[in-house]
Amino acid sequence: MNLIIGSTLKTLIVGAGMGGLRTAESLRRYRYPGHIHILGDEWHMPYNRPPLSKSLLAQDQELAQVSFPIKSDDLNTEFTLGDGVRQLSMEQQSVTLQSGKKIEFDFLVAATGLRSKKLVFPNNLQSGRFALRTFDDAKAIRQAVGSGKDVVILGSGFIGLEVAATLKGLGCRVKIVAMEDIPLGLILGEPFGEEIRRRHETKGIEFYLNNRVTDLVGNTAITHVKLVDGQSLPCDIFIEAIGSAANVEWLEGNELNLSDGLLTDSSLHAVKSNGTSVSNLFGVGDIARFPNIRFELPPRRIEHWNIPLESSRRAAREIVRQVVPGSIEGFESEGGFNPLPTFWSDQFEFSILSYGEPRLADEIRLLEGNLGEEFIFAYLREGSLVGVAGIGMKSKINEMRKDIIK
Amino acid sequence: MITIKVDMDKCQHYGQCVYEAPDIFKLNENNKLEYLASADESERDNVKSASDTCPMQAIQVFD
Numbered sequence A: 001m002n003l004i005i006g007s008t009l010k011t012l013i014v015g016a017g018m019g020g021l022r023t024a025e026s027l028r029r030y031r032y033p034g035h036i037h038i039l040g041d042e043w044h045m046p047y048n049r050p051p052l053s054k055s056l057l058a059q060d061q062e063l064a065q066v067s068f069p070i071k072s073d074d075l076n077t078e079f080t081l082g083d084g085v086r087q088l089s090m091e092q093q094s095v096t097l098q099s100g101k102k103i104e105f106d107f108l109v110a111a112t113g114l115r116s117k118k119l120v121f122p123n124n125l126q127s128g129r130f131a132l133r134t135f136d137d138a139k140a141i142r143q144a145v146g147s148g149k150d151v152v153i154l155g156s157g158f159i160g161l162e163v164a165a166t167l168k169g170l171g172c173r174v175k176i177v178a179m180e181d182i183p184l185g186l187i188l189g190e191p192f193g194e195e196i197r198r199r200h201e202t203k204g205i206e207f208y209l210n211n212r213v214t215d216l217v218g219n220t221a222i223t224h225v226k227l228v229d230g231q232s233l234p235c236d237i238f239i240e241a242i243g244s245a246a247n248v249e250w251l252e253g254n255e256l257n258l259s260d261g262l263l264t265d266s267s268l269h270a271v272k273s274n275g276t277s278v279s280n281l282f283g284v285g286d287i288a289r290f291p292n293i294r295f296e297l298p299p300r301r302i303e304h305w306n307i308p309l310e311s312s313r314r315a316a317r318e319i320v321r322q323v324v325p326g327s328i329e330g331f332e333s334e335g336g337f338n339p340l341p342t343f344w345s346d347q348f349e350f351s352i353l354s355y356g357e358p359r360l361a362d363e364i365r366l367l368e369g370n371l372g373e374e375f376i377f378a379y380l381r382e383g384s385l386v387g388v389a390g391i392g393m394k395s396k397i398n399e400m401r402k403d404i405i406k
Numbered sequence B: 001m002i003t004i005k006v007d008m009d010k011c012q013h014y015g016q017c018v019y020e021a022p023d024i025f026k027l028n029e030n031n032k033l034e035y036l037a038s039a040d041e042s043e044r045d046n047v048k049s050a051s052d053t054c055p056m057q058a059i060q061v062f063d
């Protein structure tokens, strides 16, 4: 591709979340010489999402407490907020915003993340019904809840469990309904999942597992939810925590592979339906479905916080390599994008820390500690360590991360 | 010299920072964070990376 010099060079970043911000920061860090413009559909400057289900919800914090600190001079980036991208045209190398405004680019970074999935019920009431992805969502939940309220959470994944713990702490009566038998059982293994359930039950959270909500009951607002097993649960606040869908609609019509996120190659270039990579379009963060070199698995999205961070650095290096060849030391020999999935979760007074892909294990070993207290599990696939996870014992878990297969 | 400050009310002792700047941050035997409050200019990039990586956004770097 021909290079565009200095001031006329323009990188557009779509999505003003963590992935978007970190891409701009990394570009500046690697001395990218051109203009950077971040476009976001939310009205807020980039903020940190993990506190939304934890401290922000618990303490009713304001946006300033979760916003990422920005040094504007160093960042030297234009922001357009509250006006999302409606459509990309690769042919014209431009995007059209909701407002109709058109902006051209030399490089484009897709960082539009995910949105919460919501079900459709026969009595599809909306009042009293929530999901949690954005600051505004968290504020809406916080305003609705209060001591003595009946909360029903659908889904026993990380967000469901964290919200359950936080709202219990605010004095709500909390019930979790989920399709699986054991919360997080498929992700962390059955003994770990059972232990999490036990800890939640000890705190007074009720589980309705192997179950499903079939309908909502109420005239204008929800009063009960109906379960597939015939039970009816009192409900003032219904929170759907059943997973997310990738925000890829604006990328449609450009022959890109958009099945479950934006497919990328191992250096995060977008991949077309015919399998070829696009040199000036990148996917970063939750939206990117990248090849899993480390675990020799088909490409998939990873919804953990370290992915926007690491993928944005990598995409920024790819851009700078094209713009100023030879400027990044040792970069020509960089291998495929190979991040170690990392996540943590705070629920009540315990915190879970995990590295790698525990769900791939064919053998799970309790390595240290006791289930009732602090412990570490090792996850093995054909004898190799693919993951390590536990409660407490953080320095030991951190030490073990280097033993996970490369 | 740079000055480093960790908000210990925010820090959850995950130790992500340890990987980015191992000479500055470590988790001690009690799984608690220990760190150096000042460091040489040459550590600036590492400490900045640590600050980016911190899940609780607890690390600040000053000139």
Ligand SMILES: Cc1cc2nc3c(=O)[nH]c(=O)nc-3n(C[C@H](O)[C@H](O)[C@H](O)COP(=O)(O)OP(=O)(O)OC[C@H]3O[C@@H](n4cnc5c(N)ncnc54)[C@H](O)[C@@H]3O)c2cc1C
Pocket (backbone or CB within 6 Å): A014, A015, A016, A017, A018, A019, A020, A039, A040, A041, A042, A048, A049, A050, A051, A052, A053, A083, A084, A085, A086, A111, A112, A113, A114, A132, A133, A134, A159, A247, A250, A284, A285, A286, A287, A303, A304, A305, A306, A308, A342, A343, A344, A345, A346
């Ligand atoms: C409640 C909650 C708790 C979490 N807790 C943890 C945790 O404990 N540990 C962990 O590892 N991870 C956690 N995560 C996951 C982590 O926050 C995500 O991995 C991370 O936010 C992904 O960043 P991103 O930049 O890819 O996407 P996002 O942060 O979703 O940013 C994408 C942005 O793009 C915007 N956008 C969408 N479409 C358009 C468009 N067409 N035009 C313009 N802008 C658009 C979106 O509105 C959004 O602002 C949590 C997530 C949530 C929601």
Ligand code: SF4
Pocket (backbone or CB within 6 Å): B006, B010, B011, B012, B013, B014, B015, B016, B017, B018, B025, B033, B053, B054, B055, B056, B057, B058, B059
């Ligand atoms: S990464 Fe942040 S939360 Fe974790 S130990 Fe370091 S300062 Fe504390």
